Amino acid sequence: MSITGSISPMSLGxxxxxxxxxxxxxxxxxxxxxxxxxxSVVLCLEDSVREEDLPMAMSHLSVFLRQLLARDAAPADPLIFIRPRSAVMLEHILCMPGIEHVDGFVVPKAHADTLPAYLALPLHDRHRLMPTLETREVCDPQEMRRFRDQLLAVQDRILALRVGGNDLLQAMGLRRNPHRTAYDGPLGSVIAQLVAGFAPWGFALTAPVLERYADTALLREEVMRDIEHGLMSKTAIHPSQIPIIQNALAAEADEVEEARLVLAESSPAVFGRDGVMCEPATHRRWAERLLERAAQFGIADALVLRA
Structure with missing residues (x-):
């Protein structure tokens, strides 16, 4: 499979x-x-659109794609993805003029039995997929292993796996506590299970939305928990969440220095720094990701100085 261009999942922000x-x-x-x-942006035709409103929503998308076709791309343009309702809908969308200029698609309700219909479609070389893990199959480790094996065959096409927190809770008949992070309830163990099941095989995962968008302190706390789980991108449902998420993703200056020491060719096999053991053989991947995060979102201390 030939995929045009290279997008880092961390660039999603x-x-x-x-x-x-x-x-x-x-x-x-x-x-x-x-x-x-x-x-990055996802133009949604799924849960956020009522069935009777789909014709209007599809018309709006068609107009957008024609406008996209009529302009030259700029380096600062956001990554653009579309979330269809089904593979049948995506097949129709793929016929719209300008569709070759979007970066890919979010696959809703993705699991081993639904993804093949999307993979069979005539995707453009540049189109990347972001399957959303949001059905009851997510809670079945055997189903997730089956899905992972399927994804490994098309890994170049998969940009990231999106964790659909609200849909997962809906499958359990729950709604998250509005005053606690996603990690303080049953969703936390599910996210940890997904990280363990997909990250070691090279798949990036993105963090679910915090629907209480006015609570900036809780959002910052949740992003810190996202980072602990290796989730370096997060869904936003309100523009006010964007700077909070991306500022929280900035790397700490002390960690950046430590990562540089871990990657330095002159560093010994094991060394101590401020009472912490550093071992390049086991910390290299963390260090590389940390420096990429710093390149994408800046260094926290430097951001404070510029504020």
């Missing part, structure tokens, strides 16, 4: 979901209404 019911999609994504710092 805070991925803003925008329902296709909005009339001026171009204005929100690439025009005057575009939120500051927007790195």
């Amino acid at each position: 805070a991925t803003l979901y925008i329902p296709c019911m909005r009339g001026d999609l171009f204005g929100y994504v690439l025009g005057p209404r575009r939120p500051a710092g927007l790195r």
Whole structure:
């Protein structure tokens, strides 16, 4: 499989979901209404659109794609993904003029029995997929192993796996406590299980949305927990969440220095730093990811100095 271009999952940052019911999609994504710092966006035709409103939403998407076709891409443009309702809908979307200029698609309700229909479609070489893990199959380790084996055969096509927190809780008949992070309830163990089941095989995972978007302190706390689990991108449902998420993803200066020492050719096999053991053979991957994070989102102390 030949995939054109290279996108780092970490470059997604805070991925803003925008329902296709909005009339001026171009204005929100690439025009005057575009939120500051927007790195990636998902134009949603699934749960955020009522069934009876689908014709209007599809019309809005078609207009957006034609506007996209009529302009030249710019380096600062956000990554653009579309979330269809089904493989049948995506087959129709793939026929729309301008579709070759989007970066890919979010696959809803993804598991081993639903993904083959999407993979069979005539995707453009540049199109990357982000399957969303949000059905009851996620809670079955055997099903997730079956899904992982399927994904390994098309790994170049998979940019990241998105964790659909609200849908997973819905499958359990629950809703998260509005005053606690996703990791303080049953969702926490599910996320940890998914990280253990996919990250060692080279798959990136993204963190679920915090629906209480006005609680900035809770959002910062949850991003810290996301980072502990290796989730370096997070779904956003409100523009105000974007700078909070991306500032929280900035690397600490002390960690950056430690990562550089771990990767230095002159470093010994094992050394101590501020009372902490560092072992390049086992800490190398962490160090590489930490420095990529610093390159993408900056160094926290430096951000404070510039504020």
